[in-house]
Amino acid sequence: MTNKTSLVDSIRAASREMVRELGFMESTLASTSYSPSAVHTLMEVAAQGAMTSAQLVGFLGLDKSSVSRMVGKLVAWGEVAEEAASDDGRAKQLSLTAKGRRTVEKIHAFGQMQVVNALSHMNPSQQQAVAQGLAAYADGLKAHRLGSGLSKQNAPEIRTGYQPGLVGRVAEMHATFYSAHSGFGQFFESKVASGVAEFAGRLSEPCNRVWTANLNGRIVGSLAVDGDDLGDNKAHLRWFILDDGCRGTGVGRQMMAEAMNFCDIRGFAETHLWTFKGLDAARKLYESCGFQLVHEEEGSNWGTPVTEQQFVRVASSA
Numbered sequence: 001m002t003n004k005t006s007l008v009d010s011i012r013a014a015s016r017e018m019v020r021e022l023g024f025m026e027s028t029l030a031s032t033s034y035s036p037s038a039v040h041t042l043m044e045v046a047a048q049g050a051m052t053s054a055q056l057v058g059f060l061g062l063d064k065s066s067v068s069r070m071v072g073k074l075v076a077w078g079e080v081a082e083e084a085a086s087d088d089g090r091a092k093q094l095s096l097t098a099k100g101r102r103t104v105e106k107i108h109a110f111g112q113m114q115v116v117n118a119l120s121h122m123n124p125s126q127q128q129a130v131a132q133g134l135a136a137y138a139d140g141l142k143a144h145r146l147g148s149g150l151s152k153q154n155a156p157e158i159r160t161g162y163q164p165g166l167v168g169r170v171a172e173m174h175a176t177f178y179s180a181h182s183g184f185g186q187f188f189e190s191k192v193a194s195g196v197a198e199f200a201g202r203l204s205e206p207c208n209r210v211w212t213a214n215l216n217g218r219i220v221g222s223l224a225v226d227g228d229d230l231g232d233n234k235a236h237l238r239w240f241i242l243d244d245g246c247r248g249t250g251v252g253r254q255m256m257a258e259a260m261n262f263c264d265i266r267g268f269a270e271t272h273l274w275t276f277k278g279l280d281a282a283r284k285l286y287e288s289c290g291f292q293l294v295h296e297e298e299g300s301n302w303g304t305p306v307t308e309q310q311f312v313r314v315a316s317s318a
Helices: 003-021 036-048 053-060 064-076 098-119 124-146 166-182 186-200 251-266 280-288
Strands: 080-085 088-096 157-160 209-215 218-226 234-242 270-276 292-299 306-314
Touching: 036 053, 036 064, 036 080, 036 088, 036 098, 053 064, 053 088, 064 080, 088 098, 124 209, 124 218, 157 251, 166 186, 166 218, 166 234, 186 218, 186 234, 209 251, 218 251, 234 251, 251 280, 270 280, 280 306
Parallel strands: 234 270
Antiparallel strands: 080 088, 157 209, 209 218, 218 234, 270 306, 292 306
């Protein structure tokens, strides 16, 4: 069994267990007398304030006839009210009744209790991982159904400057990726951690800056420009890494663009970076930003023999 097959099977098994534990195998959901689709309809109408049945079809991913029958039942039960849309008299605008608002409050209370109880069995790091992973997984399922990319609400936010957990997360992301890619171990992780920790103490210098990609309160990417390290008006691009789930989303290119803009504004004559042969996607991004390979050689400075590469970007005005 390949690693990818094992991962897929693991996710499918967890998904089945979640369906059972959340109560979707029952005929009713969230301690109500309504079906799962009816409960989701009430929640979407509440979240949007008012919407049409056609809009519900898109939100729920159900066919028109199923939504029409379900809306008819909710109207009959006094949960939803229908009235002509202000911009189109042929369309019916849906909104919650007073009874519907009370029902949604109970649904939210039940759901929050489920989440709080589950989170109580996890440490903070696991809680953040669950929030990030579920958001990315749900977004991936939706993107496949709609034939689109990462949704904006689940796209990482880019921030600058130090934030709590920076040193540990940058070291963790590097250790996780390069352990799988290059067989690096404790020596590499310790060297990254000590380097980031030393650099963090110099972030007050205007020639130094760090960018992080953040998703659901968790650092999922990093990139730094060290203007002190090389001297001679040369910048050192360091610690460019993204969590697996964020690769291919464009956030790495955004971070690189901000870093290159910073280097240009600061007036660095050259920007250098060191990496390893075989990271083809990263190399393509570097070269698109003006970097050129100037040197490569076999080395074991990181604990395992690899082909180290040096790239240089020369400022256009230099």
